[in-house]
Amino acid sequence: MTNTARQPLRIGIVGCGNISMAYLRNAPLFRDVEIVACADVNPQAADQRAAQFGLRASGVDALMAAADIDLVLNLTIPAVHFDISMQALEAQKHVFTEKPLAVTAELGRRLVREAAARGLLIGSAPDTFLGAAGRHARRLMEAGAIGKPVTGTAFMMGRGMEHWHPDPGFYYQPGAGPVMDMGPYYLTMLVNLIGPVRRVQAVATSGQKDRLITAEGPKQGTRFSVGTPTSVLSLLEFENGATITFGASWDVFRHSNHPIELHGTEGSLRLPDPDTFGGTVAVSERGADWKETDTATLPYGAVNWPVDAPDRANYRMLGLADLARAIGEKRAPRASGALALHVLEIMEGILRAAETGNAQAIEGALDQPAELREDEARSLLA
Numbered sequence: 001m002t003n004t005a006r007q008p009l010r011i012g013i014v015g016c017g018n019i020s021m022a023y024l025r026n027a028p029l030f031r032d033v034e035i036v037a038c039a040d041v042n043p044q045a046a047d048q049r050a051a052q053f054g055l056r057a058s059g060v061d062a063l064m065a066a067a068d069i070d071l072v073l074n075l076t077i078p079a080v081h082f083d084i085s086m087q088a089l090e091a092q093k094h095v096f097t098e099k100p101l102a103v104t105a106e107l108g109r110r111l112v113r114e115a116a117a118r119g120l121l122i123g124s125a126p127d128t129f130l131g132a133a134g135r136h137a138r139r140l141m142e143a144g145a146i147g148k149p150v151t152g153t154a155f156m157m158g159r160g161m162e163h164w165h166p167d168p169g170f171y172y173q174p175g176a177g178p179v180m181d182m183g184p185y186y187l188t189m190l191v192n193l194i195g196p197v198r199r200v201q202a203v204a205t206s207g208q209k210d211r212l213i214t215a216e217g218p219k220q221g222t223r224f225s226v227g228t229p230t231s232v233l234s235l236l237e238f239e240n241g242a243t244i245t246f247g248a249s250w251d252v253f254r255h256s257n258h259p260i261e262l263h264g265t266e267g268s269l270r271l272p273d274p275d276t277f278g279g280t281v282a283v284s285e286r287g288a289d290w291k292e293t294d295t296a297t298l299p300y301g302a303v304n305w306p307v308d309a310p311d312r313a314n315y316r317m318l319g320l321a322d323l324a325r326a327i328g329e330k331r332a333p334r335a336s337g338a339l340a341l342h343v344l345e346i347m348e349g350i351l352r353a354a355e356t357g358n359a360q361a362i363e364g365a366l367d368q369p370a371e372l373r374e375d376e377a378r379s380l381l382a
Contacts, residue, residue: 008034009094009324012063014084015075016040016049019098022316023073024053025307030321031382032328035073039063060084064091071096073320078175082107085122089114094327096123096320099184101340103175105348108341115337121326123333124340126185127319129192130372131277132301136293138371140269141193145283147266149194149242154186155257160230160250166217169224177228178248179347182275187343189260189274190236190244196366197346199237204229204354207251234350246350277301278313299377321380322372334369342366 009032013020016038027035037056040046050057063069064087072088074081074097082102085095095115101124102108115122128134140146156178161168171181191197207230210223231249238244244262260271267286272279278301282290295301296313305314319335326333342364349360 008032009327010068010070011035011073011320012058012066012069012071012093013038013049013055013073013075014040014060014063014088015077015098016042016045017075019316020049020075022305022314023075023320024049026315026317029315029382030317030324030380032324033317033321036068037063037066060087064088064093070094071320071323074098077170078103078180082111085111086114089118089120089122092118092120094121094323095337096323096335097125097340099125099340100180100347101337101344103180105341105345108337108344112337112341121323121333122337123319123323123335124337125316125319125335126188126275127316127322127335128185128274128277129189129369130300130318130322130334130377131313131315132295132298133272133277133279133281134189134192134274135372135374135377136281136295136298137189137193137269137271140281140283141262142371145267145285146262146264146269149238149240149262149264151242152244152260152262153257154190154244154246154260155255156182156186156248156259157252157255157257158250159253160211162211162213162215162224164215166213166215167219168211168213168215172211172224172230172250173227175228177232177351178230178250179232179350183246183248183347183350184340184343185274186246186248186260187236187346188339189271190246191339191342191366192369193262194238194240194242194244195368196239196342197236197362198239199359199361200234200346200349200353201359202232202234202350202354204232204351206230229351229354232350232354234353236346273312276312277315277318278303299374299381318380325380332370334372336369338366339369 046057071094262269268284270282282292300315323333
């Protein structure tokens with residue numbers, strides 16, 4: 001199955017919830033990809049997206065069997081990521097899935113092995129590290145702007161989901177929580193900039209045993225039980241010797257921590273929220289004042305989301321567009337299943353370290369993702 005400029009990679013979406021809107025709106029920005037069909041366990045949801053975007057509404061099994069679909073874009077809930085991705089691979093389709101790759105590392109390993117055995121590509125969100133800020137930071141790192149990375153911090157902190165999501169209980173159960181839900185953005189960015197992780201240590205707690213839903217909806221004013229830690233502090237030891245503190249919490253009202261700061265033998269680097277594609281990157285050379293670069297002028301850095309009142313850069317589909325190019329070039333995609341699996345192993349290791357009190361080795365080898373050059377980034381645009 002080969003993708004060429006004359007034959008776009010034809011995509012079928014499984015899962016027509018909120019996240020599908022970003023992919024569907026962004027798809028026309030990219031060359032050599034075309035979303036042709038969508039499916040959902042709720043047929044009305046598929047019908048709605050099909051009508052909005054001129055797609056073919058389908059059942060899941062029919063979408064998997066369709067001869068005009070080359071890749072399945074898996075936008076289902078994490079609990080069924082493995083089942084849908086495996087079904088797609090068994091149907092001889094390439095796969096790109098929302099994060100996490102699966103709810104356990106063992107299931108993730110099975111997906112990566114299955115794709116390799118079938119000669120298929122599997123990719124996974126997040127692809128935000130390929131955005132303007134991530135690319136600019138990677139160039140600075142490659143140019144030696146901070147020298148050899150030594151230490152740093154990455155903090156994802158907030159009050160959780162119940163103030164905006166009408167039914168947020170699943171975010172607070174095993175397989176979710178701040179590490180599994182938001183960790184992929186931070187950890188993928190760190191691996192992109194520093195390389196793979198070899199060992200983790202962690203402690204964890206929960207601020208509340210139950211939480212109050214304040215978001216509008218039928219469950220407003222009701223409470224739900226918390227089944228997974230909501231505050232986790234971890235220490236990541238990278239293969240190159242760097243040590244980074246990663247904190248993830250949904251128990252914080254207000255804070256002043258920067259999302260990511262890296263410190264090396266020649267300087268320091270500060271990154272914006274890795275859940276977006278743009279923002280300001282700052283570098284300090286040997287203690288000098290911060291030199292800031294607004295990445296809004298670079299590809300995938302301009303503010304564009306949400307559509308009605310944009311306040312951030314959101315170019316979900318970028319990783320999939322790179323995967324489509326990778327098929328033709330017979331190479332690994334940058335937002336690869338192998339990268340997502342390594343991040344999943346890190347997250348699983350963090351939670352196990354917090355539970356057992358013992359440091360956890362991260363098994364398996366991983367090559368740092370290839371840098372996405374500016375000319376390559378622009379060439380993916382339609």
